[in-house]
Amino acid sequence: MNEMILKFPARSENEIFARNAVAAFALPLNPSLSELSDVKTAVSEAVTNCIVHGYRGRDGWITVHCRSEGGRLDVEVVDEGRGIHDLERALQPFFTTLPGEERSGMGFTIMQTFMTDFSVESEEGSGTKVRMSKDFGQKAERNAG
Amino acid sequence: MKLQSSRRGDNLYIYLSGELDEHSVSSLREAADRLIDENAGLSRAVFNLAGLRFMDSTGIGFLIGRYKRLKKYNMGMYLESPEAGTDKILSLSGLYSLMPKI
Numbered sequence: 059m060n061e062m063i064l065k066f067p068a069r070s071e072n073e074i075f076a077r078n079a080v081a082a083f084a085l086p087l088n089p090s091l092s093e094l095s096d097v098k099t100a101v102s103e104a105v106t107n108c109i110v111h112g113y114r115g116r117d118g119w120i121t122v123h124c125r126s127e128g129g130r131l132d133v134e135v136v137d138e139g140r141g142i143h144d145l146e147r148a149l150q151p152f153f154t155t156l157p158g159e160e161r162s163g164m165g166f167t168i169m170q171t172f173m174t175d176f177s178v179e180s181e182e183g184s185g186t187k188v189r190m191s192k193d194f195g196q197k198a199e200r201n202a203g
Numbered sequence: 204m205k206l207q208s209s210r211r212g213d214n215l216y217i218y219l220s221g222e223l224d225e226h227s228v229s230s231l232r233e234a235a236d237r238l239i240d241e242n243a244g245l246s247r248a249v250f251n252l253a254g255l256r257f258m259d260s261t262g263i264g265f266l267i268g269r270y271k272r273l274k275k276y277n278m279g280m281y282l283e284s285p286e287a288g289t290d291k292i293l294s295l296s297g298l299y300s301l302m303p304k305i
Binding site for chain 1: 222224225226232257258259260261263264265267268287288291292295296
């Protein structure tokens with residue numbers, strides 16, 4: 059079992075650092091290149107959501123909490139921003155609250171598709187917590203079988 | 204992010220390289236739109252994604268935005284040589300039905 063907590067300001071320049079840090083943390087679990095790419099993309103989506111939707115350009119902090127154990131990576135991405143008004147709609151593919159900004163509305167769909175487990179908790183005015191897990195290699199194959 | 208271009212016959216080729224995310228997209232958007240405007244009248248634009256090491260859903264929004272701009276000029280849009288990770292996102296989002304992979 060290993061653990062890591064990253065806390066950084068909600069600025070878009072930190073997205074690349076956050077996804078690469080989580081990927082580096084996951085390396086001892088021997089992920090395939092494709093599994094590692096999935097994790098980087100899902101983390102990038104979650105962190106982007108904090109910046110674009112949670113804080114909407116205002117200052118704030120993002121916390122990324124990672125745990126690894128037995129071929130499984132758990133990642134939590136937490137902000138203390140405005141929260142999600144209608145979570146059910148936010149989870150629909152192609153739904154976006156910012157249609158004028160070339161947003162695809164695919165962020166949550168990508169997190170759900172690319173990770174083994176996914177859940178989100180949000181409270182308006184308090185913030186949002188995304189929980190994601192990924193099973194790597196043999197563990198993923200065992201669960202699929 | 205880096206953007207390079209070339210013109211071959213009636214085609215505008217746009218080569219993207221680097222990591223496409225919320226941070227890098229705004230300068231890329233400006234550069235791509237300038238290129239498209241300068242080459243209005245050609246029949247199609249081909250985005251070559253071979254150098255794109257990373258792309259998240261920001262890239263989907265970026266590509267749809269350029270698709271709309273090209274459509275105003277009656278130019279078709281095509282994608283070529285995405286890496287596996289990029290290809291997975293493009294397939295999942297259904298983007299290839301708007302801008303085929305060649």
